[in-house]
Amino acid sequence: MIAKFEKEGNQNVNASSNQKDTFTAADWSNMSNKEKSDILMNYRLAYRSIAYVNWCEALGTILANDEVKDGVSERGGFPVERKAMEQWSLRTTAYAERLLTGLDQVDWSEALKGIQRNWIGRSEGATAFFQLDGHDEQIEIFTTRPDTIFGATFMVLAPEHDLIDKITTPEQKAKINAYLEYVGSRSELQRQSDVKNITGEFTGAYAINPIKGDKIPIWIAEYVLKDYGSGAIMAVPSDDERDQAFARHFGLDIVSVVDKADYPNADVHDKSGIMINSGFINGMEVKEAIQAVIQKLEELGVGHRTINYKLRDANFSRQRYWGEPFPVVYDTEGVAHLVDEAQLPVELPPLDDFKPTKDGKAPLAKVEDWVYADGRRREVDTMPGFAGSSWYFLRYMDPDNDDEFVSQKAVNYWQDVDLYIGGTEHAVGHLLYSRTWHKFFYDLGLVPTEEPFKKLVNQGMIGGRSNFIYRANEKFAEQLLEKELKKISTTFEKDTIIGEGEEAFKVDFACDKIKLAIELKSLYDLERYKDKHKQTLNEAGYHLLPISIEEVFAHYHEFDFIINKIKKASNGEIVPLNRNVRDTALFVSKDMIEDRSAVTKLYVDVNIVYNDVLDLAKFEKSRTDFANPVYILNDNGDYVCSHAFEKMSKSKFNVVNPDDMVEEYGADCFRMYEMFLGPIEQGKPWNTEGINGVQGFLKKFWALFYHHQDAWMVTNEKATKDEMKVVHTCIKRVNEDIERFSFNTCVSEFMKCANELRKLNCHKKEALEPLVVLLAPFAPHLAEELWHELGNEQTVFDADFPSHDEQYLVENxxxxxxxxxxxxxxxxxxxxxxxxxxxxxxxxxxxxxxxxxxxxxxxxxxxxxxxxxxxxx
RNA sequence: GCGGGUAUGGUGGAAUUGGUAGACACGCUAGACUUAGGAUCUAGUGCCGUGAGGCGUGGGGGUUCGACUCCCUCUACCCGCACCA
The missing domain is CATH 3.10.20.590 (Ubiquitin-like (UB roll))
Incomplete structure (x- = not known):
């Protein structure tokens, strides 16, 4: 195989050759792992390929995928275009199989392994070639169910498939073009979210089933993805839900090929049943039929067994300044060469302006005397973050080594990472890349293990705890007014129609007896409403009292004011609209809400809410948009907010800055509180109620050593049996809990220990000293200080970590x-x-x-x- | 739809091998000290019940002398993936 490569070359594999002979994906997928790694070893892991970037002209920068929202830049909302660029790729797909099987050897959470398995997306099946009727070309398809080939009644190509233009018949051209136009008009987001809508178009062309031999129509449809398999499928409507829906929608044939009578509860994915209507495989079990068909395809030379992966090669170029520069220069032919070893390492040139060039080239392109330093053109892209993050831990084993990235001696001693604590957000990025990278190193004989991270613990995500307040809405005002009106008179009718015919309109309240109509609206609306129905009102003999919602809210606590207005109006007085109450809002404490639909839920800054009680003074100061708030407080005089667990985000007003907490409580307290929150792998809302408990503990612990600020109390007296029992119980439990990553219970144990020693009035060095060492990983600053106060010269982190002595723990x-x-x-x-x-x-x-x-x-x-x-x- | 996870007082959580459910904290209640308290200390605090007592780990069922823990089943919520051929 290598010989074949030497001879034929390949632009995709050999970075140092510009020969253009091609080498297909199918060739690659048919190679054994050994052949693949030989090629990779000899021809490098990285290669040049066309990749797309999100180029934003307005911002003059290339955006990461998550910086693009709905096709425009998240920042500013400017248009973003997909721009093709020749970039470096890393052939991670070569390791797909080993990345998958390697997961069985590592102690990671099932969730994380699941994400990686899913991302690698292995599926076993067959590639088959369907000859086009009347053309030389064939259509390559991938299927996991070759057994159902006799049920293939049509084919579907992805709208981006290369052959569409060629095979579409003149009669169908217009329709196909219209469909392609429709597809082009749809954003990626629309295509993904709108999966139930069945669309497609017939090309007019036919293909010949390589086994059954019949002619079947070729369609194009959005539901076939260009990036998966070969971008084309044989559609088997009898055994595939989507194909079936498509066939039903367009009235295509459905031929049943699997008799599932014996498997009443099986679904399509179970691959069970007996073949029918299927020529030579009739009567076979599905699993047997799959093998038989693959064998037949191979015999006929029209297909073969294939393992397909969703995993794509990684894009290894970034058009950014910050990143490792490639040790690559291009000759006049444009062929890439490694720079001479003597010139290594290639360092980033100084630069002030980190924006890309106007035409979207990486910022380094602007430093011409660097780019052409030795006459040849340097690569100006830089490596992505995962280039360094994939192997830095190896460098840590031997950081001062100037000759190699790590010595064999060091790497054989340290091997790999025993424990990795990290979040699932790196599941398909860093954690997958470093595994690939490590396997590459392993193949080169540079590291002794195949997997870099033996054990991995996912810490849970700390989410935001949003708080909500409830602003009374129009309905609230209506209900309130209705209630109050009933108290003074029973003659007001709600939603009364005034006038007749086309002129008729509805007012909120009206009293026929005294001919008074009351309209309740926001001030803004009332000002526009005022004279609208004047004539109708006059004809009906009514006069109108406009009351603004704001006014109702403003006088919530002295409603007589409103009642008096109504009384005055009842007596025929003209009561003018009160405009001073503009911007008045009424906020209802959560526990005082009677009708949830009469209030609107709003975010409130969590930093002015304490134990779900809103600090009203701070609230009024912070929100100028609610200038004159009125509150309905609970019996304790508190405004109670509701809460929800969400991701932290500025728009949700639930972002808390740890710096503030550290400022207020100190780094030790903050650190310990984070541990105390609960099991490490569990996500939960960030909630600072309770940090006082940890602060209390630290104070109590300190108080075992010092009376007030400065009176040192520690004695050299011999500790009692009871005291030693308390200390050693703590040592034992903390050690056990550390082993199982149960840091929250460690903190509890420290608290218990401090409480008990306080009760025993223990200030003895013999008892306290080991506790200081034990506490050092949890509250390092405090421990270090006390350790020195106890008369130790070295740092507490060099002290032997205490282990318990059973003799103190014996119970009688x-x-x-x-x-x-x-x-x-x-x-x-x-x-x-x-x-x-x-x-x-x-x-x-x-x-x-x-x-x-x-x-x-x-x-x-x-x-x-x-x-x-x-x-x- | 698929994969993974979670469910215990008012709240965060504990219970390591099937063996005292609610450790340790927060909050709350009462009291002490104090010019003051977002300080400190003391006591109480799962629920129902005046009480005896009863109930209680998302719901239902099972195994067991004994179940938060094991088995079956259902429900709710969270995370990830998703027209994957």
């Missing part, structure tokens, strides 16, 4: 819970060495137990030594 009696029928009824202390019989006898005689067993037959007494007693009656 154990408290047994004594249950009757599994319910705990009494507690009793027994000596450690009490015999089962003694325990049973004593337990049965206990007064507290007698009560429950009196007059009942004792069926069984279970005594579990050192645990419990259960009496079954």
């Amino acid at each position: 009696s154990i408290t047994y819970p004594i249950s009757v029928n599994g319910k705990k009824r009494a507690l009793f202390d027994f000596p450690v060495d009490a015999s089962k019989d003694d325990i049973e006898k004593t337990a049965l005689e206990l007064e507290a137990i007698q009560k429950y067993i009196e007059g009942k037959t004792i069926r069984k007494v279970i005594v579990v030594p050192k645990k419990m007693v259960n009496i079954v009656v």
Whole structure:
């Protein structure tokens, strides 16, 4: 194979050759792993290819995918175009299989492995070639169900498929072009979100089934993706939901080929059933038929077994300044060469302006004397972040080595990373790339292990805890007014029609007796509404009292004001509109809401909410848009907010800055509180209620050493047995909990220990010193300071980490819970060495137990030594 | 739809091997000290019930002397992927 390569060359594989002979994806996928790695070893992992970038003309920059939202830049909303550029790619696909099987060897969460498996997306099946009727070309398809080839009643190409133009018949041309235009008009987002809508068009062309031999129509449709498989499928409507929906929609044939009568609960993915209507494979089980068809395809030379992967080669170029420059120069022919070893490492030239060039080239292109330093043209793209992040841990093993990236001695000693703590957000980026990279190093014999990260723990994501306030809306004002009107008069009717015919209109409240109509609207609306129905009102003999919603809210707590207005109006007085209440909003405490639909939920800055109670003064200061707020507070006089767990985001007003917390509580306290929140792998909202508890602990711990600020209290007295027991219990548990990454319970243990030592009034060095070392990983600053105060010269981090001494933990009696029928009824202390019989006898005689067993037959007494007693009656 | 996960007091959570459910904190209640308190200390705090007592780990069922823990089943929510041939 290498010989073949030497001879024929390949532009995609050999970076240092400009020969243009091609080498197909199919050739590559048919090679064994050995052949692939040989090629990669000899011809490098990286190659040049055309890749697309998100170019934003207005911003003059290339954007990452997540900086593009709905086809425009997230920042500014400027148009973004896909721009083709020749870039470096990394042949990660060569490692697809090993990346997949390697997952079985690592101790990672199933979730993370699942994401990687899914991303690699292995599927086993067959490639088959369908001869075009009346053309020389064939259409390559991939299928996981070659057994259903007799049920293929049509073919579908992706709208981007190369052959469409060629095969479309003149009669269908217009329709096909119209369809392609429709597809082109749809954004990636639309195509993805609108999957139920069935669209497609017939090309007019036919293909010949390589096994069955019949002619089937070729369609194009959006549901076939250009990037998966070969961008074309044989459609088997009987055994594929999407094909079936398509066939039904366009009235295409459906031929049943799998009899699933024996498997009533199986779905398509189970690959079970008996073949029917399928020529030579009739009567075979599906799994058997798959093999038989693949064999037949190979015999006929029209297909072969294929393993397909979703994984794509990684784009290894960035048009940014910050990144490792490539050690590559181009000759006059444009062929890439490695720079001479003597010139390594290639360093970034200084630059002030980090924007790309006007035509979208990387910023380094602007530094001409660097680019053409030795006459040849340097590569101006830089490497992506994962170039360095894929192997930095190897460099850490031997950071001062000037000759190699890591010495064999060092790497054989350290091997790989024992424990990696990181988030799932790197699942298909960094964590996949470094595995690829490591395997490449392994193949080169540079590292002794195939997997870089043996064990990986995902820390949970700390989300934002949003707070909400409730602003009363129009409905609220209506309900309120209605209620208050009923108190003064029963003659007001809600939603009364005034006038007749076309002139008729509805007012919110009206009293026929005194001919008063009341319209409730926002001030803004009322100003426009005022004279609208004047004539109709006059004809009907009504006069109108406009009341603004703002006014109702403003006088919520002195509603008589509104009532008086109504009374005045009832007496025929003209009551003018009050414009001073503009911008008045009424906020209802969460626990005072009666009708959820009468209030609008709004985000409020979490930094002015304490334990879900809104700080009203800060609120009024921070939100000028609610200038004159009125509140409905609860019985305690508090405004209570509701809350929700969401991602932190500025628009949600739920972003908390850890710097503020560190400023207020100190880094030790912040660090410990993060640990105390709960299990490390569990995500949860960021919530600072409770940090006081950790702060309290640190103060208590400090108080074991110091009285007030400065009175040192630690003595050299010998610690008592009780004190040592407390200390060693803590040492034991903290050590065990660290082993299982249960840092929250470590913090609890420290708290318990400090509480108990305080009760024992213990200020003895013998007891406290080991605790300081134990605490060092949790509260490093405090521990280091106390460690020095205790008279130690070296840093606390060089001290031996304490381990417990069993002699302090020996118990001479154990408290047994004594249950009757599994319910705990009494507690009793027994000596450690009490015999089962003694325990049973004593337990049965206990007064507290007698009560429950009196007059009942004792069926069984279970005594579990050192645990419990259960009496079954 | 597929894959992974979670569910325990008012709140965060603990219970390591099937053996005292609610450790440790927050919050809350009462009290002490204080000019003051977002300080400190003391006591109480799963729910129902005046009480005896009963109930209780998302719902239902099972195994067991004994289930937060094991099995079956259902529900809700979270995360990831998704027209993947």
